[in-house]
Amino acid sequence: MEKIVEAALKESVKSKEDFVKENGPKLILFAERIALAFTNERKLMLCGNGGSAADAQHLAAEFVNRFLLERPPLPAVALTTDTSVITSIANDYSFEEVFSKQIKALGREGDVLLAFTTSGNSANVVSAVKAARKMGLYSAVMTGGEGGKIAKMADLCLTVRNASTPRIQEVHIFAGHLICQMVDHVLFQKGSKGE
Incomplete structure (x- = not known):
């Protein structure tokens, strides 16, 4: 068992x-893009399925509530949380549209x-990415493996070069936390002592 853990x-x-070696500069760029959106009274929307839905909800909570700093709430919405909206779209149209219809309504x-x-x-x-692009939203995706077909569709793709879903998801939440920390830094700490 110890070998499994190690x-x-x-x-x-x-x-x-x-x-981080492959995506470090892109992470910084994306954090700055989110900070700019918040500065311009725009919002961050997040989506995913299964464990990725949990990541979307987790990061939305970090922005709306707080991350490491005491600061004002920031506008972030996880498109994975409203079961009435999700099930009505899935039932009346298709599960493929559960995020894109919300983006069309809220974006x-x-x-x-x-x-x-x-x-x-x-x-x-x-x-969701197609709808976002069509509506003028900036779209970023976090993927794994080789990035899949979505990699070339988004404005920014952050890919974990691993085939293991658990390892990919661990990196996704790590990257999400880095993004939260950098957004907070840009909006609330930049220019302070030690910058």
Whole structure:
């Protein structure tokens, strides 16, 4: 059992290190983009399925409530939480449209979409990115493996080069926390002592 723990830890750490080496500048760019949206009274929308839905909800909560700093709430909406909306869309249209219809209803030009899909091929997440792009939202995706078909559709793709779903999701939440920390820094700490 100890070997299982050690192997998982090593793989998790390596996945994070590799991700930051490949995506570090893109993470900074994306955090600045979200901060700009908040400054311009726009919002962040997030979506994903399963564990990725949980990541979307987790990060929305970090922005709306707080992350590490005491600061004003920031406008973030997880499109994964309203079961009445999700089930009515899935029932009347298709599950593929559960996020895209919400984006069409709630999105405004200048808003930001952060979509999670470990495969890069989730049909409803692909539809969400298409809707976001069409409406003038900035779209970023967090994926795994080779990025899937969504990789070339979004404005920004952050890919975890790993085939293991648990390792991909661990890196996604790590990256999400980094983004939260950097957004807080840009909006509430930049220019302070030690900058």
